[in-house]
Amino acid sequence: MVTSNSQIAETRSIGGRMAAVKDMAGYLRSLFEVEREFVRTASTLIYRVGDIDLKYLLCQHIWESAGHARFLSERGRELSGFGKSESVRKEYCDIFEEAIRGADSMQVLAGFYQVLKPALLSAYRHYLAETHHLADWPSSKLVEEFILDEERHAAEVAPFLESVVSAEWQDHLSTCLSALGGWINETPVEALPTDFVWLGSDQAYSHSETCNRGDFPVCSSVFGADPDGDPIVREWLDDPETDARVIRIMIYVWLMMELDAVDYLATVFYDTKEAPFEMHFDLARHLWDESRHSQFGYRQLPKLGVDLSTLEHSLDLYNILVQMLPHERYAMMTMEFEAGSFPTKAKVMDRVRELNDFEADTLLAFDRNDEQAHVRYGHRWLPQIMSLFGETRPVGEFVEATRARFAELTKVFGGKTPHSLTPGERLTGRKILKLAKASS
Numbered sequence: 001m002v003t004s005n006s007q008i009a010e011t012r013s014i015g016g017r018m019a020a021v022k023d024m025a026g027y028l029r030s031l032f033e034v035e036r037e038f039v040r041t042a043s044t045l046i047y048r049v050g051d052i053d054l055k056y057l058l059c060q061h062i063w064e065s066a067g068h069a070r071f072l073s074e075r076g077r078e079l080s081g082f083g084k085s086e087s088v089r090k091e092y093c094d095i096f097e098e099a100i101r102g103a104d105s106m107q108v109l110a111g112f113y114q115v116l117k118p119a120l121l122s123a124y125r126h127y128l129a130e131t132h133h134l135a136d137w138p139s140s141k142l143v144e145e146f147i148l149d150e151e152r153h154a155a156e157v158a159p160f161l162e163s164v165v166s167a168e169w170q171d172h173l174s175t176c177l178s179a180l181g182g183w184i185n186e187t188p189v190e191a192l193p194t195d196f197v198w199l200g201s202d203q204a205y206s207h208s209e210t211c212n213r214g215d216f217p218v219c220s221s222v223f224g225a226d227p228d229g230d231p232i233v234r235e236w237l238d239d240p241e242t243d244a245r246v247i248r249i250m251i252y253v254w255l256m257m258e259l260d261a262v263d264y265l266a267t268v269f270y271d272t273k274e275a276p277f278e279m280h281f282d283l284a285r286h287l288w289d290e291s292r293h294s295q296f297g298y299r300q301l302p303k304l305g306v307d308l309s310t311l312e313h314s315l316d317l318y319n320i321l322v323q324m325l326p327h328e329r330y331a332m333m334t335m336e337f338e339a340g341s342f343p344t345k346a347k348v349m350d351r352v353r354e355l356n357d358f359e360a361d362t363l364l365a366f367d368r369n370d371e372q373a374h375v376r377y378g379h380r381w382l383p384q385i386m387s388l389f390g391e392t393r394p395v396g397e398f399v400e401a402t403r404a405r406f407a408e409l410t411k412v413f414g415g416k417t418p419h420s421l422t423p424g425e426r427l428t429g430r431k432i433l434k435l436a437k438a439s440s
């Protein structure tokens with residue numbers, strides 16, 4: 001292993017006593033910006049891909065990338081030359097903006113995972129080869145960890161890309177990267193061809209009108225009052241006479257449907273480019289939490305006899321919220337849906353405890369704990385997102401107005417997704433009752 005930075009010393013342009021530190025801080029700065037911009041832009045993949053396991057995986061990778069960015073900035077700030085701002089240079093933004101404009105979601109996935117992230121991995125390897133391992137031990141340890149993460153990310157996404165043909169798109173992105181000389185100037189610079197066309201410069205990006213759920217059946221909402229049509233029957237959830245085993249299946253359906261929160265929260269990163277990094281870090285955590293909550297249902301329901309191909313996914317919240325402004329989306333999520341969910345979930349938890357199902361109790365307890373954190377995030381970040389968009393009303397007044405606007409938009413954009421399945425085919429309250437009786 002190379003243990004000195006002699007190679008860069010030969011080409012070092014910054015003179016002075018701190019030159020070695022400044023060089024490495026410059027690399028860390030670049031790597032921070034790349035990770036940060038990956039979080040902001042790759043999050044647009046989440047609502048576009050239909051494979052549920054891939055959605056969950058992307059949430060995890062985005063969370064881990066946010067972690068890399070945070071460690072890089074913490075370490076970078078210890079070094080002279082890292083800089084105080086958190087913004088991403090235009091040259092990097094241009095490449096990531098380009099990357100989200102692939103022809104379809106799988107092309108975009110291939111661009112990120114077969115061009116941009118491999119280049120990041122090679123930049124990390126380059127950093128490790130260049131730096132002095134004793135002098136710069138704190139950075140080296142981090143970078144060693146990140147290399148392992150990047151290798152794992154590539155391996156985890158590879159199965160989803162097996163049948164994707166994207167050579168042309170990958171070449172397009174590779175050309176952009178080569179013109180930069182790689183993320184940290186570690187490859188030869190090759191000028192852009194004179195006829196190169198940046199898609200990002202003339203196509204505005206906008207979020208999908210609806211979220212992709214792949215082969216799963218869909219509907220407008222899973223909540224309702226009809227045991228023969230809806231899976232979560234509100235009245236049953238509140239009724240102390242309802243069998244606790246029914247409540248358990250219904251709460252798992254509810255949790256699995258938090259996938260809508262995954263999809264609509266994923267839209268907020270891209271729209272808040274000027275946000276402090278710490279806000280994106282908390283949003284990434286929030287996103288990953290919701291993907292885990294959804295997985296609670298996704299993993300547990302089949303064990304209780306539910307055939308997931310009969311469970312329709314509710315699209316209303318995404319479809320309505322995507323019509324709203326980013327701070328309105330975030331306000332509805334944290335100040336309305338999450339803040340308002342505690343009383344019902346508390347009752348549900350009490351009922352489920354009757355079953356002595358340790359795993360269910362554990363999942364619900366962690367869900368509750370995470371949700372409390374999400375409401376705290378809301379209190380912290382909503383005022384900041386509001387100010388990014390020039391919203392000057394007091395928070396309470398803004399939230400009140402947003403609730404009213406949501407109600408109006410629901411009339412226009414809600415209830416528009418027809419059931420994929422007939423009442424006889426789909427999971428309903430009545431069928432949950434039958435499954436519950438058969439479970440222990």
Ligand SMILES: [Fe+2]
Pocket residue numbers: 258289290293367371
């Ligand atoms: Fe949740």
Ligand SMILES: [Fe+2]
Pocket residue numbers: 290338370371374
């Ligand atoms: Fe939440």
